[in-house]
Amino acid sequence: MDQSSIASAGQALDPDAVIQSTLQDRAFQEFLTLFLQKDVKTWSTEREKALLYGLAASRASDGVIVELGSxxxxxxxxxxxxxxxxxxxxxxxxxxxxxGAPPWLCLPAGMFTLDVLRRNLGSLGLEHRIDLKVGDSYSVGAAWPAEPIDILLIDGDHSFEGAMRDLECWAPKIRDGGILLFDDIDNIHEMRVLDEIMKQMSTLARIGTVDGIGVYQVRGGQWALLDELRGLLDLRGIHRPWSFDAVHATPVASPYRHTRYWTDPTFDIGYDLGYLAVAQKGDYGIFGTPAAELKQLIMSIQTDRGGGDLHVGASPAGYGTGFRLIGCDPHDAPQMVRLLLPGGLVLCASETPMATEEAERLCEVMRKAGLDGVGQGGGAKPLFWGVAGISALPATRLVEALMAVRRPASPVA
Ligand SMILES: C[S@@+](CC[C@H](N)C(=O)[O-])C[C@H]1O[C@@H](n2cnc3c(N)ncnc32)[C@H](O)[C@@H]1O
Structure with a gap:
């Protein structure tokens, strides 16, 4: 535990005092003015912004803050x-x-915010503080290393099931004395039901609400919180079609990002997408002559994630369905769709830069070929991706697949 965490573990939490002193802080006011000039889309109120800023400064200066839904x-x-x-x-x-709103998130189409998020954080000079994990909360949770969280903000999937899943998956990862912030706890009916349950917990002190955000402090270790939460959910007959046992098992070394054969950081996002792809088992393919970095990236994912063999060839001729991840030249992406398992991913990149119109045309071709969540990352060698048949996956199958991300436990050194 770092020094700020030790200092704050026994410290009483007073959100109003945090907000008041932050609102009087000149540095905060200057940043708020800059932020408002940038026109960043967010629903948070001024008091909520002050709360997040003040808590980060006072409770996590050397720690880890996790935000589900950015x-x-x-x-x-x-x-x-x-x-x-x-x-x-x-x-x-x-x-x-x-x-770009994959169907299971039930968001309006076109909410593709990766580029916007990067641009906003860059223009505010904050990229160096951000560790971006592009994935849904429970698959990233399944690959979370044994690192206690100082502050957790849940603001992702706002359905009852989604919020409950985030709570069960992530709250036990908060360190003793750490803080849970739950957005919209007071203004959405389903969330209020969860709030009622949390109010009964002795391992989670409900401190109050700040506009839409519920503020709680963890009082007890991982297992005590998890046992109490599960007991209360079971008592109310709230059925959950998932098990997070593997996710909360005794500390395990996650194979996530163990190898790094690629060096260009603009390809990092490809690793996250490939590692967290929903298809649980299946082969890996490198077809044609994609960028060298992409080949290295696919090899890293195959080494870390495993579950299938690597096939390398000039073309996919002769292969059938059975791949969870394929790397190829951008214009060959449509040919790969038939080879991918539901939830499998195609990544493509060429050695040469691509004009914006050509990149947009390519994304359109990939969508027409039946790929979901088509998107692209920036950089001199743009990376493109698309997911096969996500909409065909029933929710329970999706969760089962995500839970399989974690390999058998091995002790942390
Ligand atoms: C209300 S917005 C977050 C707003 C942001 N925290 C802010 O205040 O500026 C909700 C976000 O949650 C994301 N989301 C939905 N389901 C998710 C999931 N399962 N895991 C992680 N994020 C999810 C959506 O893509 C969307 O960007």
Whole structure:
């Protein structure tokens, strides 16, 4: 545990005092003015922004803040700036699929916020504080290393099932004395039901609400919180079609990002997407002559994630369905769709830059070929991706597949 965490573990939490002193802080006011000039889309109120900034500065200056649901980076900016004000080593982990609203999220089409989020954080000078994990909360949760969280903000999937799943998956990862912030706890009926349950917990002290955000403090270790939460959910007959036992098992070394054969950071996002792809088992393919970095990336994912063999060839002729991840030249992406398992991913990149119109045309061709969540990452060698048949996956199958991400436990050194 770092020094700020030790200091705050026994410290009483007073959100109003945090907000008042933050609102009087000149550095906060200057940042707020800059933020408003940038026109970043967010729903958070001024008091909520002050709360995030103040808590980050006072409770996590050298710690870990996790945000489930980052959208355009609005709330993450206030966490990040609060950390910056103390110049410690703290970081904000932003977890969001940002993939142009894949069907299972039930968001309006076209909510593709990856580029917007990056641009916003860059223009506010905060990228160095952000660790972006492009994926849905439970798959990233399944690959979370044994690192206690200082502050957790749940603001992702707002359905009852989604919010409950985030609570069960992530709350036990908060360290004793750490803080849970639950957005919209007071203004959405389903969330209020969860709030009623949390109010009964002795391992989670309900401190109050700040506009839409519920503020809680963890009082007890991982297992005590999990046991109490599960007991209360079972008592109410709330059935959950998932098991997070593997996710909360005794500390395990996650194979996530163990190898790094690629070096270009603009390809990092491809690793997250490939590692967290929903298809649980299946082969890996490299077809044609994609960018060298992409080949290295696919090899890293196959080494870390496993579950299938690597096939390399000039073309996919002769292969049938059975791949969870394929790397290829951009214009060959449509040919790969028939080879992918439901939830499998195609990544493509060429050695040469591509004009914007050509890139947009390519995305359109990939969509027409039946790929979901089509998107692209920036950089001199643009990376494109698309997911096969996500809409065909029933929710329970999806959760089962995500749970399989974690390999058998091995002790942390
Ligand atoms: C209300 S917005 C977040 C707003 C942001 N925290 C802010 O205040 O600026 C909700 C976000 O949650 C994301 N989301 C939905 N389901 C998710 C899931 N299962 N895991 C992670 N993020 C999810 C959506 O893509 C969307 O960007």
């Amino acid at each position: 959208y355009c980076g609005g709330s993450a900016s206030f966490f990040a700036k609060g950390l910056d004000s103390r110049a410690g080593s703290g970081r904000v982990v932003c977890v969001d699929p940002l993939l």
